[in-house]
Amino acid sequence: MTLIKIAENIREAEKNNVEIPPIRSFLKEKDIESAYRIQQINIDYKIKQGQQEVGKKIGLTSEKVQQQLGVNQPDFGILLNEMQVKNKGEISFTELMQPKAEAEIAFILKEDLTQEKISLEDVISAIDYACPAIEIVGSRIENWNIQITDTIADNASASHFVLGEEKIKIENIDLENCKMQLFANDEKTSEGSGKDCLGNPLNAVLWLAQQMKTLGNSLKKGEIILSGALGPMIPLSKGDFIKTKIEDLGEVSFSVI
Secondary structure, three states: OOHHHHHHHHHHHHHHOOOEOOOHHHOOOOOHHHHHHHHHHHHHHHHHOOOOEEEEEEEOOOHHHHHHHOOOOOEEEEEEHHHEEOOOEEEOHHHOOOOEEEEEEEEEEOOOOOOOOOOHHHHHHHEEEEEEEEEEEOOOEHHHOOOHHHHHHOHHHEEEEEEOOOOEOHHHOOOOOOEEEEEEOOEEEEEEEHHHOOOOHHHHHHHHHHHHHHOOOOOOOOOEEEEEEOOOOEEOOOOOEEEEEEOOOEEEEEEEO
16 A cells, blocks of 8 residues: 555544554554655645644653553654644544543744754753643544554644643743643543653653754744653543643643533
8 A cells, every 4th residue: 555545544534533444554564754754645735725834743752652662762743723722722522533631841932943963952942932731642543553653654643732821931940840730520630740751851852853853844933842741641531621730830721522
């Protein structure tokens, strides 16, 4: 099966809200390059349909999840404008596929990251501010039966995201030790801290900046970067009210209707 056909199958699964079997059997084992090409085919298609790229998301920032999928690095997906849900807003369950939620720190860039050798200092300098975020992940692959090529081809299992309204300068945040609590219907269902994201969320952003530079698609001023989960993800159901609190950053929430 061609990469174009695989991309079309994923796109049709999303359009029709019907899950498909894993696509990894059509690729060589851990053919990550082809998986990213499939991802890009569908992003290009959606942009041609009028959507706009607004940033990137980083996945697989947990060592446990990396071990589970047999990889030793994160992955990334593309954020489009239609994925964003307003803080304290609502999203219909019918728009979601096998949804789960995870709490993250989002960074908004004030400078391009185009240096030849991007350093952590370059990343820090390029960040305008941070805010609390919830990523809604979803999978077009049935039963979340995914390995690394499945999730990458499926845009790193991206679905939607919610950003908090606070705009906090990163020098005012203990990014390594800040505590996160994620609530579903006022019951705490997940917790963690900044160090649960590659030791520090900035490490994830540095990895992404270096990857994108290598790929010739450097991170740009104004982009939203979802840096990766600070704790375990939780499943979503109809009627859920989801809220996260991140120390030094504030709160963000949404409802599933």
